[in-house]
Amino acid sequence: MDSMLAKWKSRDFLVVIVFLQLTVYAMVFFDVPVARQVIGFIYFTFVPGFVAIKLLKLDKLDVLETVLLSVGLSVAFLMLAGLFINEFCPLFGVSNPLSLTPLMIILNSFILFGGVLVYLRSEDVRLLGVETIRLSPLALLFIVLPILSVLGALWVNAYENNSILLFLIIAISLLFVVGVISKKFLPPKLYPLAILMIAISLLYHSSLISNYLVTFGSDNPVEYFMFKVTENNAHWSSVSMYPWDAGYGRINSMLSVTVLPTIYSSLLNMDATWVLKILYPLIFSFAPLALYQLWQKNLGEKRAFIATFLFMAQYTFYTEMLGLNRQMIGELFFVLLLLVVLSKEMKPFNKIMCFIIFSVALVSSHYALAEIFLLFISLTWISLVAMKRPSRNITVTIIIFFFVVMFSWYLYTSNAAVFDNLVSFGNYVYDQLDQFFNPAARGQTVLRGLGMEASPTIWNTFSRTFAYLTEFLIVVGFIGLVSKPKNIHLETEYLMFAVMAMAFLVALIAVPGLAETMNMTRFYHILLFFLAPFCVIGAEVIVRLVSKRERQLGVSILMLIVLVPYFLFQTNFVYEVTGSDSWSLPLSKYRMSALRYGTLGYIDGYSVFGARWLSKNVDVEHTQIYADIISRDFALTIYGMICRGYVETPTNTTRMVTNGTLYLGQLNVVEGKIVDIYHHWNFSELSISFNDLNKIYSNGGSEVYRSTITIPGV
DSSP states (O other): OOEEEEEEOHHHHHHHHHHHHHHHHHHHHTTOTTHHHHHHHHHHHHHHHHHHHHHTTOTTOOHHHHHHHHHHHHHHHHHHHHHHHHHHGGGGTOSOTTSHHHHHHHHHHHHHHHHHHHHHTTOOEEEEEEEOOOOOHHHHHHHHHHHHHHHHHHHHHHHOOOHHHHHHHHHHHHHHHHHHHOTTTSOGGGHHHHHHHHHHHHHHHHHTSSSSOBOTTSSHHHHHHHHHHHHHHTSOOSSOSOTTOHHHHHHHTOGGGTHHHHHHHHHHTOOHHHIIIIIHHHHHTHHHHHHHHHHHHHHOHHHHHHHHHHHHHSGGGGTGGGGOHHHHHHHHHHHHHHHHHHOSSSOHHHHHHHHHHHHHHHHTTOHHHHHHHHHHHHHHHHHHHHTTOOOSSSOHHHHHHHHHHHHHHHHHSGGGHHHHHHHHHHHHHHHHGGGTTOGGGGOHHHHHHTTOSOOSSHHHHHHHHHHHHHHHHHHHHHHHHHHSOOSOOOOHHHHHHHHHHHHHHHHHHHSTTTGGGTOHHHHHHHHHHHHHHHHHHHHHHHHHHHOSSSHHHHHHHHHHHHHHHHHHHHTTHHHHHHTOOOOOHHHHGGGSOHHHHHHTTBOOHHHHHHHHHHHHHSOGGGSOEEOOHHIIIIIIHHTSOOOGGGEEOOOTTOOOOTTOEEEEOHHHHTTOEEEOSSOEEEGGGOOOOGGGEEEEEEOSSOEEEEEOSOOTTO
């Protein structure tokens, strides 16, 4: 293989920037379908960060680091420049600063100014290192995976036929097997490509199964709501519109789901739904790629590849995360911060600049991740100082900086909703301490993870067995590395991060209520940032104990025996092909009960059109709206744009007020089910008398009723 390193004159670099800007202006001016979205997304998601890299003279980075930092710096640029535009343009009479014209002019001016600064240095501009390697047929197959994913999801939507998606999951499994066993078919230099393609495929196979948002039971509805408020106003307000609901306030504080999607929607002329269903998963797919880069520097390419597959194979990655748009963006910055902190190639000034940018971006993207990051770097610094091994990478200065930025942002935006939330969670955990000896206080997910919950079927038993094996290998690897490290040279800071992660995992299990503050599944997903590689190390420890020959092959085989079935169970592939109870919307929605897929956040078209009609034809702010919790939290919040505080959930004791409006979604109309927070009941059990109601809207799957009878005593 011959290695080539392209260099351009700074003048040529500036010419390219100008050419790209003119192209984007043309695509936007003529509103060229597809081209505007594709070219615009690539330009705004890669070019600003690449210009920043050249300004910082980060020329010692390899190709993968350059790509990752380009994406991270570009997304951070859009968020922070968008905040600047939002705050300063109104001072000059621009009432809609986040509309197309101000964004195009100012963002492109910033980018062009950066290009001019690079030009004025009169130095050669070093581009990406390019390796002249041949793509093997297997590598080309990895590129086909996202195509299969998109086609499979569309096929499910159109015909409720999951055959393409089933084939996709088998293909990912087989390609992973061949990639682990044979370097000939998948050279290590192609591991990043394989990881990116697998990540995109898994994310799209879930996100594209409907023409509407699928929440997967997470915070997507309120995120979408605050995004649309910002988009409709073309301005972000740091003051929450609904101070009585802390959930709206917390999410309104996050630029990742207010300013950032508004910028993409405006620049690319994309509907809000598709911004979150297409662009956000695509950006998030770089997070596992960044983890691979972090791990391969410390553990080698093959270990990092296998660990990254474990991270992506876990169910949370391609389900729950798709309902947490702010966390998807936040996780990218979280990993990039780890890369920056542990980098040996960056000069001190460049490291500080990148740390500042990514810190502010993380703080304004996801509050829980920012709190976890602060906790980890603080405890790591304290531990290393106590051990008299102070770190050059983690200093008290960067800890103080991060602390000040975090608490300043959380105190002075959205009525300090995030800060109040942190305090309330702390009080909740404190109040639960008297339940220390009650296992149920840890939550159902923790009990299941510890094997303290009975399996409903034999297939669930097999699934949990493979999940327990991954956990067992992580523990073995952690103990083996800490006690007798061999052939592994981890950065001291990373090893301390791993110790903190393991201690945090123990705390989640031991402390009542702690796991419930953000769901154990999300906590475990985050802790895999540090613990996933120990699964591979654990396999090495076991193979070393039982064999003295062909240890590398033995580790590969053991990993495949554990991870491939784990992946097939996590995707619910096994449940689908065996006809067992499945929770996979992409694979099994066609045979699910409406109650189940409704609970998972699947929104049907009837409910969407009913919610839109209600919001347009009823004065929701001055009328009491009644709807069950699924309709309230999903269809009405997302597509009706109705604050959940205006909606009361009916029960078997509810009496509607005069002129109250009752909304019924498909689950209510077709299935006859009413869902509350803790239980559900049949529609016939409602105490609401339909003899006193007038039907004012119906589309066959959604209905709206108006009460015209005065209820005595109300």
